[in-house]
Amino acid sequence: MTARLRMRSLQKSFGATRALRGVDLEVGPGEVHALIGENGAGKSTLMKILSGAHAPDSGTIELDGKPFRPANPMHARHSGVSMIYQELNLAPHLSVEENIMLGEEPTRLGWIDRSRRRARAAAALAELRHEGIPLDAPVSSRPVAEQQIVEIARALITQPKLLIMDEPTSSLTDVDTKNLFQVIHRLRERGVSVIYISHFLEECQEVCDRLTVLRDGESVGTGAMAETPVPQIIRMMVGREIADTYPRGEREMGEPLLEFRNLAGFAKPKSATLSLRKGEILGIAGLIGAGRTETLRACFGLDAIRSGEVWMESRECTRATPGQRLSDGIGLLSENRKEEGLMLNRSLADNLTVTRYDPVSRFGIVQAGAQREASQKLMDSLEVRAESPDQPVGELSGGNQQKIAIGRLLHHQAKVLLLDEPTRGIDVGSKVQIYRLMDQLAASGKGVLFVSSYLPELLGVCDTIGVMCRGTLSEVRPVADWTEHSIISAAIGQTE
Numbered sequence: 001m002t003a004r005l006r007m008r009s010l011q012k013s014f015g016a017t018r019a020l021r022g023v024d025l026e027v028g029p030g031e032v033h034a035l036i037g038e039n040g041a042g043k044s045t046l047m048k049i050l051s052g053a054h055a056p057d058s059g060t061i062e063l064d065g066k067p068f069r070p071a072n073p074m075h076a077r078h079s080g081v082s083m084i085y086q087e088l089n090l091a092p093h094l095s096v097e098e099n100i101m102l103g104e105e106p107t108r109l110g111w112i113d114r115s116r117r118r119a120r121a122a123a124a125l126a127e128l129r130h131e132g133i134p135l136d137a138p139v140s141s142r143p144v145a146e147q148q149i150v151e152i153a154r155a156l157i158t159q160p161k162l163l164i165m166d167e168p169t170s171s172l173t174d175v176d177t178k179n180l181f182q183v184i185h186r187l188r189e190r191g192v193s194v195i196y197i198s199h200f201l202e203e204c205q206e207v208c209d210r211l212t213v214l215r216d217g218e219s220v221g222t223g224a225m226a227e228t229p230v231p232q233i234i235r236m237m238v239g240r241e242i243a244d245t246y247p248r249g250e251r252e253m254g255e256p257l258l259e260f261r262n263l264a265g266f267a268k269p270k271s272a273t274l275s276l277r278k279g280e281i282l283g284i285a286g287l288i289g290a291g292r293t294e295t296l297r298a299c300f301g302l303d304a305i306r307s308g309e310v311w312m313e314s315r316e317c318t319r320a321t322p323g324q325r326l327s328d329g330i331g332l333l334s335e336n337r338k339e340e341g342l343m344l345n346r347s348l349a350d351n352l353t354v355t356r357y358d359p360v361s362r363f364g365i366v367q368a369g370a371q372r373e374a375s376q377k378l379m380d381s382l383e384v385r386a387e388s389p390d391q392p393v394g395e396l397s398g399g400n401q402q403k404i405a406i407g408r409l410l411h412h413q414a415k416v417l418l419l420d421e422p423t424r425g426i427d428v429g430s431k432v433q434i435y436r437l438m439d440q441l442a443a444s445g446k447g448v449l450f451v452s453s454y455l456p457e458l459l460g461v462c463d464t465i466g467v468m469c470r471g472t473l474s475e476v477r478p479v480a481d482w483t484e485h486s487i488i489s490a491a492i493g494q495t496e
Contacts, residue, residue, distance in 0.1 A: 004028055004193040005162055006061070011058045012057050019042050020045055034197075034212070035212055036204065036212070040396075041216065051077075064161075080161035084152055085151070085166055089151065100157060121153070127153075128179060145172060173453045201233060248461070257415060257446075260299065260308065268294040269294055269468070272291075273476075280463050291472075294471075300332040302332075326355055331414030333422055347392060347393065360374050385397070402422070406422060450462060455484045469493045
């Protein structure tokens with residue numbers, strides 16, 4: 001049988017950086033193929049070549065046995081290759097419907113057939129079990145998780161023969177992930193090939209037939225997923241053993257640092273009550289749209305507070321701007337690093353130090369040498385893969401960008417860290433590193449408020465977990481009182 005896709009000896013450099021050093025990849029018709037590797041291993045670069053965003057320096061690509069060299073993403077899409085990018089690639093000023101059908105609008109007598117466009121967009125959302133997303137709403141007004149659903153729906157509109165999914169579940173809950181897996185199974189039955197990129201190895205085991213592992217721009221292993229144990233995959237990925245996935249040292253909880261008392265926004269949250277203590281990691285679980293992100297944004301002063309109170313170190317401080325929150329010692333890591341978390345066109349050093357210039361300035365003037373030195377220390381401690389502190393942060397892989405966003409909170413010396421999906425798009429080695437960092441921060445007396453859609457990490461790293469349901473956070477209990485089943489039950493408003 002002719003392979004759906006065959007890539008041989010692909011190489012690609014960006015200046016002095018060799019992103020791909022010689023990659024081989026083969027995917028059969030109707031096969032779900034996992035592409036696995038650490039951040040910076042070359043996965044996204046390889047897929048951007050396949051989807052027409054980049055041209056390779058050398059190597060060959062065949063699609064259904066014929067030479068394939070896409071001139072641009074639209075050429076690739078019309079050839080049957082669609083890609084769902086890890087970083088959302090939507091037109092924020094357009095509606096959900098317009099984004100889903102962008103470039104594929106049905107026409108009649110030279111005019112857009114709006115009724116057919118609406119029907120096809122609704123059908124795409126229905127296939128993903130998300131009929132409730134309003135088609136007329138500006139896509140920028142929807143939560144990041146819903147935007148990811150829109151991105152997936154848009155990729156399915158063209159009925160591709162090869163679909164590339166780059167971290168498609170990174171913002172999805174367990175329920176939405178299972179719905180997506182059902183879609184993948186239906187695509188497989190129709191003969192559609194899927195390249196599935198994910199740092200969640202258990203997801204790859206569940207949905208993928210075969211795997212290829214990349215390390216430092218080279219393919220270092222391939223085989224049947226069912227015959228390849230997870231420890232072997234990790235060894236291929238990182239070249240070493242990784243133990244203690246959820247490291248936990250000795251930490252002692254003290255007095256409350258941050259408290260919400262019936263906190264409510266104008267839309268969400270409807271009511272949130274919690275107490276985050278010194279030395280505590282408090283996790284917040286919930287379904288998409290439950291109000292977790294809105295709760296953190298209200299706390300940080302980004303969204304208006306309608307009622308309720310916020311207390312910091314026994315001091316009532318409900319109404320505050322983000323600048324005042326930073327002065328209070330509160331730092332926020334946004335779930336949307338591309339739009340809110342980073343200045344992509346500025347250097348790593350600028351991004352790391354922007355909220356606290358005192359240590360790197362003199363008489364109010366930033367000292368470039370001191371700024372670079374402080375930034376390099378943070379980069380070394382977080383194992384950021386970059387050329388230098390002067391490199392634009394937009395040139396880094398998604399995982400390394402996330403490390404820079406976290407590094408800024410460390411440089412700011414925040415007492416309370418509001419972390420919204422901090423391991424989204426992060427490889428398994430970097431996840432362990434971030435879990436260890438969270439543990440160390442808590443052990444030093446800081447408080448960590450941790451939003452995550454990935455239940456194993458909530459249960460693995462948190463001292464306390466609260467569950468949001470329809471805008472209300474009321475179920476806050478010690479981690480020992482929770483299981484994955486009970487968290488899901490609380491998230492959907494059911495008791496066990």
